[in-house]
Amino acid sequence: MEISGSRVLLTGASGGLGAAIARDLSRRGADLVLTARRRELLDALAAETRGRVVVADLAVRADVEALIEESRGVDVLVLNAGVGADVGIRSETAEHVDTTIDVNLRAPIVMAVAFAQHKLSVGELGQIVLVGSLSGLAATPDTRMYNATKFGLRGFAHSLRQDLDGSGIGLTLVSPGFIRDAGMFAEGGIDLPPGVRTKSPADVAAGVVRAIESNPAEVFVSPVELRLAATLATVAPAFSAAVQKRAGTAQMKSGS
Ligand SMILES: NC(=O)c1ccc[n+]([C@@H]2O[C@H](COP(=O)([O-])OP(=O)(O)OC[C@H]3O[C@@H](n4cnc5c(N)ncnc54)[C@H](OP(=O)(O)O)[C@@H]3O)[C@@H](O)[C@H]2O)c1
Numbered sequence: 563m564e565i566s567g568s569r570v571l572l573t574g575a576s577g578g579l580g581a582a583i584a585r586d587l588s589r590r591g592a593d594l595v596l597t598a599r600r601r602e603l604l605d606a607l608a609a610e611t612r613g614r615v616v617v618a619d620l621a622v623r624a625d626v627e628a629l630i631e632e633s634r635g636v637d638v639l640v641l642n643a644g645v646g647a648d649v650g651i652r653s654e655t656a657e658h659v660d661t662t663i664d665v666n667l668r669a670p671i672v673m674a675v676a677f678a679q680h681k682l683s684v685g686e687l688g689q690i691v692l693v694g695s696l697s698g699l700a701a702t703p704d705t706r707m708y709n710a711t712k713f714g715l716r717g718f719a720h721s722l723r724q725d726l727d728g729s730g731i732g733l734t735l736v737s738p739g740f741i742r743d744a745g746m747f748a749e750g751g752i753d754l755p756p757g758v759r760t761k762s763p764a765d766v767a768a769g770v771v772r773a774i775e776s777n778p779a780e781v782f783v784s785p786v787e788l789r790l791a792a793t794l795a796t797v798a799p800a801f802s803a804a805v806q807k808r809a810g811t812a813q814m815k816s817g818s
Contacts, residue, residue: 563689563732563774566591569636570774571629573620573669574643575613576603578745579693579738582763583642583770584611590771595632598643620669621661629669630676637686638774639677641670642693646746648705659707666711671718674733678722681731690733691773692719693766696784698737700795700802723779732777736769739784739792755809759785 570587574580575596584594584607594613596604604615616632618625620643633639644666649658674690681688697705698712719735726733740747742760754760761783769781782789795802 563637563687563777565638565771565774567593568638568774569593569595570638570640571595571597571633571636572640572642573597573629573673574693575607576600577643578743578748579741579763579766580642581607582744582767583640584613586764586767586771587640587774588612592638595636597629597632621664626669626672630673633673633677634680638689638691639673640691640693640770641673642691642770643669644693644695644711644746646705646708646750648708650704651706654706662707662711666708667714667718670715674718674722678726678729678731678733682729687730688732689774689777690722690731691770692733692735693770694719694735694737696737696739696782696788696792698735699792701799702806720779734773734778735780736766736773737780737782737784738766738769739782739788741766741783759788761785 565587570592572580572584572594575584576598584596588594588611594611595616596608596613597616597618598604599617599619601615601617607613608615618629620626645662670692674692677688677690692715694715695712697709698716701709716735719733723733738761740754740760741763742748744763766783769783773781
């Protein structure tokens with residue numbers, strides 16, 4: 563789909579990657595609806611990108627319904643919002659489990675389904691972009707809910723894409739690895755083991771642009787070696803866990 567002149571609804575617009583995606587799409591002539599919970603950040607970004615702000619909490623079902631109504635007026639849905647911070651197993655709670663599932667999995671699923679159903683019923687073209695993660699392929703210590711939701715999102719994306727084949731509604735999963743400078747990884751203050759390479763928020767935005775313009779099944783925004791390691795983890799998770807243990811991933815995550 564051509565970006566110039568398209569109408570795009572972007573979730574997680576107040577975040578590190580969302581802001582980069584919004585700026586890139588705006589530069590290319592998209593008309594943006596920016597959504598998240600933090601109004602001040604959204605207002606500042608909207609002033610810069612000529613976007614419109616809709617404040618919504620993806621853990622609140624009425625807010626998700628309101629966003630579904632908003633999505634009827636757009637051509638492209640970029641479902642980028644996510645929560646990353648997991649807790650040690652002794653501190654896990656049902657509330658945290660519910661919130662992570664609501665924001666990372668339920669909201670993008672119901673929004674994508676409703677958008678597809680609407681486009682099918684009115685016979686319009688559309689593009690869905692889901693922002694997943696390499697954590698949708700490889701599990702790491704102390705990220706159980708993030709892994710659970712990103713694995714789930716990846717399965718959903720590749721299935722719905724097949725359901726929509728030939729309908730004029732495209733769907734792409736954008737799967738970033740570690741992103742520097744802004745966003746949940748950069749703000750987490752985690753030091754990577756030597757030699758592990760990162761990508762930038764602008765690279766993620768370029769991945770979203772490619773998704774909208776070319777509708778590939780999946781866009782990996784990561785160095786090739788990280789993508790290969792994550793792909794290997796899908797068929798050999800115990801081997802992946804052993805390699806991570808040797809590399810000190812668990813100590814890295816606990817900050818010790
Ligand atoms: N950064 C990375 O290295 C990396 C790597 C792989 C994948 N990803 C994925 O990229 C996406 C964007 O992440 P990011 O790095 O930009 O993270 P971020 O800076 O923490 O931004 C997260 C965004 O999600 C929104 N959000 C969180 N909870 C919400 C809720 N209950 N309701 C509505 N919006 C909510 C936040 O907005 P409010 O707080 O204002 O509501 C914010 O806009 C996520 O899906 C993440 O999993 C990131």
